[in-house]
Amino acid sequence: MFRVGAHVSISGGFSNAVSREIDFGGNCGQIFVGSPRGWKVNKPDDVSVDRFKKLSSEENIGPWVVHGTYLINMATPKESLAEKSMECMQREIISTSKLGIPFYVFHPGAHTGSGVDVGIENIAKRLSRLEIPDSVTVLLENTAGKGTTIGKNFSELSRIVELSDYSYGSLGVCLDTCHMYAAGYQFGTEESIEGLVREFDKKIGFQNLHYLHINDSKYDFSSEKDEHEHIGEGKIGDKAFRLFINHRKFRDKPMVVETPVDEKGFSWNIDKLKSLRN
Ligand SMILES: [Zn+2]
Numbered sequence: 117m118f119r120v121g122a123h124v125s126i127s128g129g130f131s132n133a134v135s136r137e138i139d140f141g142g143n144c145g146q147i148f149v150g151s152p153r154g155w156k157v158n159k160p161d162d163v164s165v166d167r168f169k170k171l172s173s174e175e176n177i178g179p180w181v182v183h184g185t186y187l188i189n190m191a192t193p194k195e196s197l198a199e200k201s202m203e204c205m206q207r208e209i210i211s212t213s214k215l216g217i218p219f220y221v222f223h224p225g226a227h228t229g230s231g232v233d234v235g236i237e238n239i240a241k242r243l244s245r246l247e248i249p250d251s252v253t254v255l256l257e258n259t260a261g262k263g264t265t266i267g268k269n270f271s272e273l274s275r276i277v278e279l280s281d282y283s284y285g286s287l288g289v290c291l292d293t294c295h296m297y298a299a300g301y302q303f304g305t306e307e308s309i310e311g312l313v314r315e316f317d318k319k320i321g322f323q324n325l326h327y328l329h330i331n332d333s334k335y336d337f338s339s340e341k342d343e344h345e346h347i348g349e350g351k352i353g354d355k356a357f358r359l360f361i362n363h364r365k366f367r368d369k370p371m372v373v374e375t376p377v378d379e380k381g382f383s384w385n386i387d388k389l390k391s392l393r394n
């Protein structure tokens with residue numbers, strides 16, 4: 117079954133996210149559990165948890181994934197920011213588990229001058245200090261590679277897991293197509309996508325890939341710029357998405373779009389992906 121959806125708002129209650137997903141034509145989805153640019157985390161009460169779970173299961177919407185707030189920086193050399201990040205992540209992971217959601221995804225962070233190796237060690241060390249419940253897998257999202265951000269390639273992601281006290285199972289990976297393209301991964305031809313698949317299999321392994329973010333890119337290949345575009349309307353284009361979403365290694369992974377919020381909307385992008393599906 118093709119699992120495709122969008123990042124939807126939880127405003128008005130968690131169960132509204134389910135209704136929004138249905139309205140957009142999606143059957144899986146992503147949410148924030150707090151404000152994306154703040155430290156506040158919504159603690160779901162029992163009634164809204166029940167409603168969310170019940171509606172998701174009745175309507176067969178899932179799996180869901182929670183996206184961590186953008187302020188989190190687990191790679192930072194600043195201890196105060198690191199403490200805040202760990203606290204926030206821990207609270208978000210608890211909310212994820214309470215909602216019965218199996219995945220939590222976050223951006224590994226930026227080393228801001230302390231170097232890639234120190235940044236990776238910091239992320240690994242701080243992840244080890246979190247309490248990750250058995251029901252949740254924490255996913256590292258690959259990044260576009262802008263500035264000093266960590267996670268622009270598969271090696272950096274796998275080194276974080278290797279150095280952490282947690283192993284795959286508690287940790288995993290989420291790939292974003294816009295970020296891969298901006299970071300210099302090509303997948304627009306049979307040859308390039310097979311190269312990408314081989315590298316991912318060697319460094320991480322497809323059993324550890326749990327979710328996909330399907331976004332086109334406003335900027336050029338290898339630009340290291342992270343700006344999403346509607347599917348097929350950016351630099352990646354229809355041909356590459358057709359290859360990617362139908363590839364035997366990717367086709368069974370749940371996919372969400374995080375495309376621009378404008379008149380086109382998420383339903384346009386979900387329909388577009390459905391039309392590219394073989
Ligand atoms: Zn993200």
Ligand SMILES: [Zn+2]
Pocket residue numbers: 257292329374
């Ligand atoms: Zn993403």
